[in-house]
Amino acid sequence: MKNAANALLNRVEFPVLLAGLVIAAGLWGLVELMEVARAATPHAFDTEILLAFRQPGQPGVPIGPLWLEGAMRDITSLGSSAVLVLITAATIVYFLLIRRPTTALLIFVAVAGGQVLSSLLKVGIDRPRPELVSHLVSETSLSFPSGHAMLSAVTYLTLGSLASRFLNGQTTKIYVLSLAVLTTLLVGISRVYLGVHWPSDVLAGWCAGFAWAMLCWLAARLLQRRKVVNDDA
Template sequence: MKTTANALLTRIEFPVLLAGLLIAGCLWGFEELMEVARATTPHAFDTEILLAFRQAGQPGIPIGPLWLEGVMRDVTSLGSATVLVLITAATIVYLLLIRRPAPALLIFVAVAGGQLLSSLLKVGVDRPRPELVSHLVSETSLSFPSGHAMLSAVTYLTLGSLAAGFLQDRTVKAYVLVLAVLTTLLVGISRIYLGVHWPSDVLAGWCAGFAWAMLCWLAARLLQRRKGGESEIGD
């Protein structure tokens, strides 16, 4: 039995095992945050963090200099449907032009599936936008999970992992992955700063987006290995 277990572990690649563990952790985190979202009253950490981004006693005025609000509006646009669709379409067309259909398909499935999943989760939880502070941008959809946070995670992490797989230098690989993660984090923080999401919405969006991106990458990797062909999705 011990020999069989050791043989199985040696066949499982470390990145695959790590991806499985991260997916499980993200799903657990999302489930916990969903309980927070379904509560009849906002959780203390939601209200405290949201108010921390506003001047004391003035929920309509964000903290920081006047230019910071404009910066946050620009940053949040990096997670908008328009920007993400443009980036995704441009990347897919480029990959098709250089005859890399496998990563092109992976990106399409990840982003399109993430958008569908985000919409279904919003309807399923049915959480309204926070009214504790004023909204600095106009939003009409439901609040949980944050679509900007989730789709930023899906898009930028998928693109970052694919780009890193095509690169040789480890320092450049790390830079690309860090840039993808940093962009995802900044988009989520901007949603809280602008007052259109509870912090738990953003955390849930990150969890769901990261889990979905990792699941798509894992599925594509395993399918590629089963075909026995040269990997096109990056290692």
């Protein structure tokens, strides 16, 4: 049994194994957080973290200097639909221009599929926005999961993993992927700071987004290995 397990591990590449672990952890986290979102009252960690971003006794006043609030609004825009659509469209057009239509299609499926999944989860859970603190930006959609957090993970991780395939050197690849992860994390934190999401909304967005991005990456890798994708996607 031990020899068989070692043989299997030797056949599975580390990036594939890591992606599988991310997918499993993301799905487990999403299921657990869905239970939190369905609860009749907010979980203690949701309220405590949300209030930690406000001045004590002043739920309408965020912590930090005045410029931080503006910076958070700028950061949160990196996960807005307008910005993500623009980035995705520009990337798709680029790959069409260099005659790699399959790569362009894979990017479209990954990002558009993430949007559909996010919308279905929002409707299925039907969680309202937090009213514990004031909203520093205007939002009208449902709260769970955070669409900004989820779609940032899907878009930036998909593009980051794609870009890393064309870069030389392990350090450069790690830098690009780390930048994609950092951007995703900052967008999610900005949503809580601005008071428009419970922390569990953001965590769920990250879980779903990371899992979906890794699933799309594995699918693209499988298609390439089977030579269904023949334009170096």
